[in-house]
Amino acid sequence: LSLLSDLRSAVQNSELQMWLQPKVKLADMQTYGFEALVRWQHPQRGFISPAEFVPFAERTGYISTVTMWMIERALQSLQLWQAQGLNLSIAVNVSTNDLRDESFPDRVRALMQRYDVSPANLRLELTESGIMEDPSSAIPLLQKLRELGIGLSIDDFGTGHSSLAYLQKLPVTELKIDRSFVINIDQLPSTQRLVKTIVEMGHGLQLSVIAEGIETAAERDTLRELGCDSMQGYFASKPLHGESLQKWLDQIL
Ligand code: G
Ligand code: G
Numbered sequence: 001l002s003l004l005s006d007l008r009s010a011v012q013n014s015e016l017q018m019w020l021q022p023k024v025k026l027a028d029m030q031t032y033g034f035e036a037l038v039r040w041q042h043p044q045r046g047f048i049s050p051a052e053f054v055p056f057a058e059r060t061g062y063i064s065t066v067t068m069w070m071i072e073r074a075l076q077s078l079q080l081w082q083a084q085g086l087n088l089s090i091a092v093n094v095s096t097n098d099l100r101d102e103s104f105p106d107r108v109r110a111l112m113q114r115y116d117v118s119p120a121n122l123r124l125e126l127t128e129s130g131i132m133e134d135p136s137s138a139i140p141l142l143q144k145l146r147e148l149g150i151g152l153s154i155d156d157f158g159t160g161h162s163s164l165a166y167l168q169k170l171p172v173t174e175l176k177i178d179r180s181f182v183i184n185i186d187q188l189p190s191t192q193r194l195v196k197t198i199v200e201m202g203h204g205l206q207l208s209v210i211a212e213g214i215e216t217a218a219e220r221d222t223l224r225e226l227g228c229d230s231m232q233g234y235f236a237s238k239p240l241h242g243e244s245l246q247k248w249l250d251q252i253l
């Protein structure tokens, strides 16, 4: 439980960091945006993985503070980049808890009003399982977020029992194919056929389709052949921060 008081002070003490992993177009391997990944540098315990503290933050209700902190950090970077003439997006991961909080869209709106940022460059990633847990309350909330002009991405797609009827109703802009379908896809013809179907379905719903967790050129080539629009993963870049991020941005400018 001391972790909770630690997490409460983590924001004030600047112990949270936003790392950014490039999202790259498969056609030309150009970076069009980033996924934001939270990192916690604890003064005594050292680095604590989000895989460890996000579930804890969800149980204790502190996750909404983490989410809003990440969105604000994203808006700060986007405003800076926009002033530099860089047109890139940042996608923040949203917890299932945020999706259940009716005040979430209004809080996002209030935050956006304080920054000069093109709304489409802010994106939110929502897991398929989180949406499908209670779609009838998630859909109106997603609608409100879309009305702000924010891009919405379905994360971990293919693992969360979407019904096709709901999928058609979701006001989202991007479908993110889960890493489990990407691993060794170049050697797995039946996975290739499955992913091809997912890509065609996504395009049929006018969604942009990205694959995550690509680690090899062979996986990248296969996903490109299957019609996937973009990729994310160690093959393009690990999550970046500080100097490594600045170097990446310098290449784009
Ligand atoms: O970055 P990493 O691969 O260690 O992330 C582990 C898990 O934590 C992933 O499922 C990722 O989606 C999640 N995660 C990373 N950053 C955030 C965040 O800012 N908010 C939420 N809710 N989850 C995050
Ligand atoms: O749940 P979500 O998709 O948001 O998780 C993103 C997580 O995946 C992050 O923790 C990130 O560090 C990790 N990740 C990103 N690219 C790769 C990759 O190419 N391989 C593996 N194994 N993990 C990755």
Ligand code: MN
Residues within 6 Å of the ligand: 035, 093, 125, 155
């Ligand atoms: Mn994600």
Ligand code: NA
Residues within 6 Å of the ligand: 155, 156, 176, 178, 179, 212
């Ligand atoms: Na994912």
